[in-house]
Amino acid sequence: MQHTALDVSAAPVFNITRGTIAGASASLVGIGLARFAYTPLLPAIIDAHWFAASTAAYLGAANLGGYLAGALLGGYLAKRANAATVLRTMMLLATIAFAACAFPLSFMWFFVWRFASGLAGGTLMVLAAPTVLGHVPPSRRGLVSGAIFAGIGLGIVASGTLVPLLLREGVTQTWLGLGAIALLLTFAAWNGWPKQDAHVSHKQHATHAPRSGFTLRALYAEYALNAIGLVPHMLFLVDFVSRGLGKGLDAGAQYWVLFGLGAIAGPLVSGHLADRAGFGPALRAAFVIQIAAVALPLISTDPVSLIASSVLMGAAVPGIVALALGRVNELLAHHPAAQKGAWSTATTAFAVLQAGGAYGMSFLFTHNGGDYGMLFTIGAAALALALTVDLFAALRGNRENV
Template sequence: MIMLNNLSKSRVYLAGICSLIVTVGVARFSYTPLLPIMQAETGLTDAGGGWLATANYMGYMLGVLTAASMNSLHHKYLLHQLYLILSVITSIAMVFTTDIYLWSFFRLVAGICASGGMIIASGLILKWLVMNKYRGELGVHFAGIGISIIFTALIVEGLLMLSADWEQQWLFFAGVAAVFAVPAWLWIPHPKADANGQAQVIKDNPPSKTFSRIMLLAYFCAGYGYVVSATFIVDIVEGFAALEGKGPLAFVVIGLGAMPAVIFWDRVARKVGYLKALIGTYGLQIFGIMVPAFSDSLVFVLLSALIFGGTFVACVSLVLTMAGQFYPSNPAKFMGKMTLAYGTAQILAPVCTGYLAEALGDYSLGLYISAAVMVVGLVLILCLVMLEKRELSQLSEAAMESNELEAPKPS
């Protein structure tokens, strides 16, 4: 049933947040706090954990490719509803086996739900906001990622206090997903029309090919920088003898940093522009990634988690909002291309990091590599700032020349 009637900005944002809790929180982030528990109770190795993460990101890529290749917004809307259902089913399916290949398949499907659900919901929401004359900003929507992180970490900790095993944890997550899927199903706006039922034509503002390519490379770097910390943060913290048992706390702090930060960075972008805001998020994220490689102090590790949470979601929100504003008529299409770059880095990174951790006994080298890739991304963002200035200058000069040619000659 298409719920076009009685949609409001608050309901649409709530639907987006609920969609992220289901498709990103349960289908993606629940694995991070559950990884140490599954390793302890099922014998899953570091390398095996890396392979499951990679399978999830391969699914992430497939979800992105699907979203980027589909032109029909109606079909995307229906696909989003399918992803809500599959997010529940794949969580239930995890408890019926301990076979690494079946687990990999379920994580693959969950990855499809995570990226596809996020991109499609974000695109539909942005389109609805623009058509209804609201600001085309997704910070409130992407606060759902921070909420998802907090939810998953607190659920795991709460269930551990009740002596729940890994199977009961997955089943509980499936129940949570089913509950939050309801408002997401009802209030994600259908692309058919605006709130008054009147179809509108929206003009796109595509960037230059050079700008798009550099932006894709920069977002690739952000994907690499994100995935190592996001996937292994709990395991990294638990690896310090002085911090044993504090891993889930670090995951909660990431969520606490992410939830308000996306709204804050929206405000920053309004004042200084999206690219300059991204310079800030990239720089701070590099610092946040590196801290656990140099210190096992609880204060510094939690500071790292707070900074990381406050920047990686902001990177996603800012970049996807930019992408959607370039192509407001069909935001999810270019969002999909950007997320494809983000996801490409996430296929190799978990496996490489897992093997390095197994071989060296810790995640330090993986963190160094992750930070180095982010530095490259920061340089690329700086290049985009200079390119944007040059392109704007060229447009201004062209406009002046056009005005001079059109001006009447004095008699």
């Protein structure tokens, strides 16, 4: 999600409501379903003997690797192709990937299609919101942005409620059902995208980007570290509850729904907090809350602790994106032409450490006897380091301003 400077008055008439629906549908399909539906499906795939537990975890990480590729590809395509065409193509690719995953022909087949779904999600994440927001008046961008990000939470809730119902018919039928939902959402978004690419008008305002200051580089590091902190819940929450705690798939799916409800509210609450306190303090508060949420399962696994952990980390998934994007724009307020490139860098850094964290934790999980506690410990440590970097950058910035 990149900020794009655009002369709105020069753009064709654009239906903001339809554009918002298109953006929310893209985030719902590309992230909410293509990535997060795999989490409640993971125990069922293992129980159905499609893949061993260790192999299934790596397949989950394949999606994050694809997300990194999509984040890089999205920036490239934004400069060379019509955004609406790219967005439609990627939503179709995610839909096809769902159908392909209904048939576990081999590990490599499944890996390729999970990677493809991640690639579609990464590209949609980079292009969907800026394509829409570039045609929205500044006074309405906060509301529209929150609605688009909330699509991620809607997808998580949908995966947590629909997947258990679909699994009653079988794992294959579940993948096909998710593909049908993705296809409907693709059609719903088809004509909602702006006819004029935001990057066309953006070129008219292009200037040389300023050198990245220490605070901005620190933000890249913080945002990337935050990606590691999200991995334990994103990949292992349902499996932890259902198999690790022995509560069963239905209980695991219930906590995933709570995770999704948090993700719906996250961007709205984060934006409200940032409006009152500023993006810097709001981001700092988000780090503290996430540290507590990731550490909670290490302290207690009673229902209250698990509910709080699920909701808070769910809110952090889209909420931290909104805060980081706002912080980038805040730091480069006097250099709007540089905001797009800075957000692309931040998104890539996030994707790199998220994919690396997923692969690394999957490797550790398979070689330490399935120790979930170590995963949450790593996540909390990464978030604590992010907070430390942020505090140091803030302290250094204060000293430079004295």
